[in-house]
Amino acid sequence: MYRVSVDYLKPGMILGKAIISDTGTVLLNKGVKLTEFYIDKLKKLGYDAVFIEDPETTDIVVEDDIKEQTRRRAIQHIRALFSIPVQELKDVKKATINEIKKNIETGRIKEKLANSKVLKNIGAISYQIVDEVLDNKMLSGLVSFKRYSDFTYKHCVDVTVLSVALADKFLYDKNKLVELAKGCLLHDIGRVLIDKSLYEEPRKLSKEEFEIIKTHPTLGYITLKDIADIGIIAAHIVYQHHEQQNGDGYPRGLKGDNTMPLPRKEIRKGYIMPLAEIVYAANVYDALVSPRVYRSAYTPDQAFFIMKRMAGTHINREVLKMMFEVIPAYPLGTTVIISTGKFKNYIAVVSKINRENLSRPVIRVLYNDRKKRIEPFEIDLAANPHINISGIII
């Protein structure tokens, strides 16, 4: 299978992976033969790419980082949980942030959340995600296919998977990873309490509007703190997930020192907790590789390029370095273009990841420089340093 932009889909192509909607249901199943109607629907829904089965790439199997069933269960639970404060606040929709805060603290939201069956399941789902991520040696690098309008719930699951994989590399024990997963799944719960249109409008926000957006970590924190099943670590991850190394993040302007030393102190006055620094980096990556209402998705190599410029000031340098060891810049099944040598402008699909050198995979060349299909052959980029690829085509 390989990843194809929706713009290049043709009727008759076979879907290699199921498309899951933001409510957690299967929109189109694996093995479905695409028709004009389906292709049109995928475009209208805002998906940017899908996996396609192809006779020359049947042996390229892109595994999910967690089971489809686990992902769907997580999405459904986050959605159900996020709807509780929304329901409770529906009469105070146009309220000021202070009124919303007061309502969270004095209203029934906490009680409803604390007694919710869905919340009790969040711990079990977090445990399940941690278990499945720990079984992987590395991540696929491909986040779930999102459309810009259903960004929130899938985003929370993808950030969880990436954060857990990173924290595992920094030798956190399993209990901490579960706390981390809980915080990640709920990190943007505060977003549902502020005006949805602020996230979806394809325009630059005013200073006042951005100030409103900046309250979502605090709103999330005061919603979740004191709920026993959430725990203080998860609540603080929610609170700190937009803080930056240079202190320019929000809401409190905490700082980071660009290291992940052992032993770690999660609470240090004025500093970001290390687990939240991991979530910040994962959050940036997932936002970049997902389509937004004002731009299409960046490819993983483009996201890495952008993130390198954010290292030190925004993103903890050691966390970013570890991310390059966990996510392949050119994920399995992505289409790339050769930029040097006698195969310049030939098009290939990534067929194998070199574990020791994630940015130099094995590629299978499928098209020549005139975009004509050719007899496939493979190039191991790790063994051929003179051959380069210029990027991912989607």
Ligand SMILES: [Fe+2]
């Ligand atoms: Fe956020």
